[in-house]
Amino acid sequence: LGAGPLAGRRVLVTSGPTHEPIDPVRYIANRSSGAQGTAIAAALRDLGARVTFVTGPATVPPPPGVELVRVETAREMMAAVEAALPVEAAIFAAAVADWRVENASGSKMKKGTGGPALSFAENPDILATVARRAEGRPRLVVGFAAETDEVLAHATAKRARKGCDWIVANDVSPATGIMGGTENAVHLITETGVEDWPRMDKAAVAERLAARIAERIA
Ligand code: C5P
Numbered sequence: 562l563g564a565g566p567l568a569g570r571r572v573l574v575t576s577g578p579t580h581e582p583i584d585p586v587r588y589i590a591n592r593s594s595g596a597q598g599t600a601i602a603a604a605l606r607d608l609g610a611r612v613t614f615v616t617g618p619a620t621v622p623p624p625p626g627v628e629l630v631r632v633e634t635a636r637e638m639m640a641a642v643e644a645a646l647p648v649e650a651a652i653f654a655a656a657v658a659d660w661r662v663e664n665a666s667g668s669k670m671k672k673g674t675g676g677p678a679l680s681f682a683e684n685p686d687i688l689a690t691v692a693r694r695a696e697g698r699p700r701l702v703v704g705f706a707a708e709t710d711e712v713l714a715h716a717t718a719k720r721a722r723k724g725c726d727w728i729v730a731n732d733v734s735p736a737t738g739i740m741g742g743t744e745n746a747v748h749l750i751t752e753t754g755v756e757d758w759p760r761m762d763k764a765a766v767a768e769r770l771a772a773r774i775a776e777r778i779a
Contacts, residue, residue, distance in 0.1 A: 565609025566775040572610045573648040573699070574602040574627075575655035575687065577619030579635045583679065584666040591656035594741050595619025597705075598654030600767035602627050605652075607768075608775050613645040617655060635661065635684035642687055649778045650701040652770075653688040653725075660684060692724035701777055703727045703770075709734040713748060713755060720750055727751050729770065749773070
């Protein structure tokens with residue numbers, strides 16, 4: 562058994578994008594390197610936690626020393642998250658695609674006949690589903706809010722709408738260079754207010770967040 566303030570505690574982290582197929586070779590997705598989620602999983606592991614890491618097809622490799630569950634679509638991610646419960650804390654860092662293609666084709670679509678007409682269905686909101694569970698809800702549910710304007714207003718509203726305990730909010734407008742970069746500047750929105758954290762490495766954001774999680778659940 563590991564040592565550290567979270568020794569033996571079960572936690573869950575989602576990370577990366579999801580891919581929603583259009584046909585066997587094409588998909589829609591959100592932009593996500595998986596860097597912040599991966600760093601958070603590693604930081605929780607370093608505090609001794611037993612981490613289930615549910616990741617879509619990210620560009621950064623998953624951390625060693627976690628229970629790795631690879632998924633492709635939002636619905637697969639939802640199922641993997643449900644299967645990982647119960648946990649004491651769940652951190653939803655994945656950039657889940659909001660829609661899936663309802664009329665995805667089982668064979669490769671041919672070009673030259675005009676663009677295909679795609680119809681979309683809404684994906685399950687994994688964070689909101691877990692945060693609103695009547696039974697077996699993690700003691701701490703943390704969501705992310707990547708915004709390009711009115712970051713705090715949108716993130717505060719999101720915290721209420723999703724029913725999560727904390728929101729890690731960040732400004733991902735292109736000028737910040739945060740998306741796909743190594744640094745992040747976040748605000749932590751809790752039940753007691755808003756903290757503005759200085760711009761730092763994604764690894765440092767992860768360590769600080771993991772320490773706060775440990776304080777809360779240990
Ligand atoms: O609604 P929005 O995508 O902006 O919310 C972001 C937060 O919700 C992130 O924590 C993300 O991981 C989570 N989320 C989710 N399932 C979805 C959409 C978002 O878990 N389908």
